[in-house]
Structure formats: structure tokens, C-alpha cells
Amino acid sequence: MKCICCNCTESRVVDSRPSDDGLTIRRRRECLSCGKRFTTYEKIEMMPVLVIKKDQRRENFDPEKVRGSMLRACSKRAVSAQQIDEAVRNIEQAVYSSMEREVESRRIGDLVMAELRRLDEVSYIRFASVYRQFTDVSSFMQELTRLLEENKHGEGNAESVR
């Protein structure tokens, strides 16, 4: 980073603090040559990620869409807006950290299911029934039975029963 006064490229960081939303870091730097101080901001670069839909069409990955379908699934359930925010952030992180430029919509659906399953079983079943389009009652029952079995073995999330 070139000094704005003398073009020297060497500076030292004198102060460094995250912004309120935690998404950027503000650094106060001091030029090693002339002592001039200046500020830089560091931010994670988000590469745009494309979602491949079932019909092979592509669209930009949109966390707001994820939030929308989670809100629908959690409607009137004991799931707070904060929990949904957190879940959306987890999904965003998983999508961006995979370093893939394209991700199948199924993968995002699976991530949503994993989050919902942790948060609230009813919301999970609601989402899964739409998303997986259970073709018949027996596949739906299979999923329910699997959930019940898991709970019996104590693997279920006790918090979701509150």
C-alpha cells in the first residue's frame, strides 16, 4: 500500500479494529518513511456464486431467497429472527467457502434442511415436504419414522422441543 505523501510502500499498522457488523477491518497505518498516517479497509472478497436450477438455468445465489423460504417454513414456530439470521449466515458461509463458482440448488436445499433440522423439527418437515416433494405418503412416513428413531436414540436436538 503506497503512502499518499511519499509513495513509500512500507507502513506499519498502528491500530486495527473490526467494523460494527464485523464484515470489514479498519486499519490505521503509519508510513515508515515519512510518518504520515492513513486508513485502509480490509473486506472479504465474495465471488459471485451461480445456482444451477433443476432445469439447468443459472441464477445468482441470493441469501435473501434462502431467508424467505426459511421464514415460510418457520412461520408460527418458536424460531427467532436471530436464529434464522444465524442459519442463513451458516449457509452463506458454506456456499462461499466451498470455492465453487456454481452450486446445485439441491445442495442449498440440503444446507437449509440441515439448519432447520437443528432448529425446529416441524419447520424441517414443512420444508422437506415441499423441497423433496415427497411423492407419496410412504416416503413421507419414512422420513418421519427416521426422525423419531433418531430422537429415541438421543441424537435429536432437545432444544427444538422447548
Ligand SMILES: [Zn+2]
Ligand atoms: Zn510516506
